[in-house]
Amino acid sequence: MERAVARIVASDPSHQRLRMAARGTLAVGGAVVVVALLARALGQSILPAAPGVVVAMIGTMAVNDESRRARMITLGLGVLTAFGGVAVGSLLFDASIASHVAFVAAAGAATYVQRYGPRGMALGMLGFMSYFMAIFLRIPASGLWWTALAVCAGAVVAGVVKDVLVPDRPVGDLRRTVDAFVTRVGQVRRAADQVVRDGDDGIDGRRRSRLRRKILGLRETELAIDGQLGDSDDETSLRLHDLVLHATLAAEALGERAVHGASVPDLTEDELDQIVAELREAGRTVRPEEEGQRDETDSDDEDSAEDDEPSSRLSPDLRKALQATVATGLAVPIGLLVSTQRWYWAAIGAFVVFTRPATAAESVVRGSERLLGTTIGAAAGMALGTAGSGHPDVQLVLLGVGVFVSLYLFGVSYILAMAGITTILAIVYDLMGQFSGQVLELRVAETAIGVALGGVAAMLVFPTSSRNKIRESESDLLEELQSFIDTLADPDATRRPRDLRDAARAVEQKAHDLRLVAAPLTQPFPGIGSGRRRRRVVMLTALGRSARQLAREVSADPGSLREAAVREDLEALSCRLAALRSESDAAQQVPVRAAQIDGPIGRELHRIARILDSLSDDPEATTPLGGADTTTTGHRI
Structure with missing residues (x-):
């Protein structure tokens, strides 16, 4: 039981999913109570007044600005946006063609404003969903004052629930994340021990x-801990x-030792225990940056759209908006x-x-997950709708539990989240007296149409290639990595440890981003994906681990950078990187002498060199667990 609890805690380090589910459930329940009163x-x-409930839920889920003041501004703008969507919908619901055209335009606009970050995402969703609720419920223009009041009440509920x-509690979040990190260290150790116990014959792909x-x-x-600590300079x-x-x-060294044998020179398990103990103690005393102190410059740079595709003149945001417009228009x-x-x-x-994917492959995967989740939810809805029929108290409890579970699962599996939402809809329809198997079948059929058209639009209308995105x-x-090598080569690097770190x-962050971008092609679903590309991604992301190790070793031994062999190797690596980035064959003509350098610094420099060799020399080369080969001889990883 303790291990199961620890596994759940580690999967949600700072209770972000738990907090999101609690906020959404409280917002929906609170808004319903306020609106009813x-x-x-x-x-x-x-x-x-139903748009008020929608505003409360989206306000807690999608309003994610850094500071409380920014969130209040977004909620205020969201009230205006939501009321605007309701007003347009109430004026057009009698004109079916005009309302359908406006629906398509609203979908395109809501997709385009995602370019403005969390605020754009929130306002776009509020406007689109409010318009949908207006035409779905056929809200008359004479009742707009009442809807406006409900929208304001929903925004207030969202603000109260969220803040x-x-x-958010940065100090508690950091401590829980540190605890989750320690739990994950234990999971790695147990997995490595299992490999060792199985022996050579037991080391299989699984x-x-x-x-x-x-x-x-x-x-x-x-990375989550690093992000929570920010740029704090306290000791x-x-x-x-x-x-x-x-x-x-x-x-990681324990894992590599389990796979490759005892030749890996690194810490013993007793030393790791000591580190973990010190880590727990430091986690209890450290204080992260307070809200509003962080630099709000996002790393989400605008894509330069320098592809060789015919659509390269379109910005990614406009391209996605056009795709959404075409898909919903059909x-x-x-x-x-x-x-x-x-x-x-x-x-x-x-x-x-x-709503989120940036490439055609991501869009297809997301649509497939939505359809699969809807199908599973329809089956579950049939069972719960039949079992709970005639017991409204039980159904209301199931609704609350369903909302909480569905929101929690959004961060775990989109398939399971959509299954939960479809199940909730089945219960709602039963409460309204409209439940039937045909309704759920219709939902599955209509969803299949929508995701199929969305996938077609993503692949045919100004498509964004996943392979190009991965290459970027x-x-x-x-x-x-080039910037990191240049920082190491700087004679003053040892006097600026923070710059090096x-x-x-x-x-490491770019390596993590690459894993996320490559996921649709390397592992869209369990057991599916390109093994060659997956191995290449693992090779590339190992560079992040080597950079972190080098930064640590250089910080512990600043004088190592003054060694002639190290400086020659850094220059050689810089030349290899330049040649690799320009797709030149010159990389193979630049030797690295790292094998002649004793200690972990030479080992990491040589590891980086071998990874770069494999990338330029043999794209289908394999890489061992967790990174590059840890032996000190041989050219291939």
């Missing part, structure tokens, strides 16, 4: 994959940075052919394909 006091129907009832997943999870938690934060890196490298009439009452499921299915991420990673963190 206002409706009773004013003698109004509750249905025209008062379930606020054991390797499990151990690799544990190490990747450890790295992600390490305790710097100590925690160093301990987290030290523990990560030690745990989904509306085809959905109407299937059902004149439930056509919106097809249109929404086409729209959500473009690879280029960004190599560029950051930040440069290494930037390489």
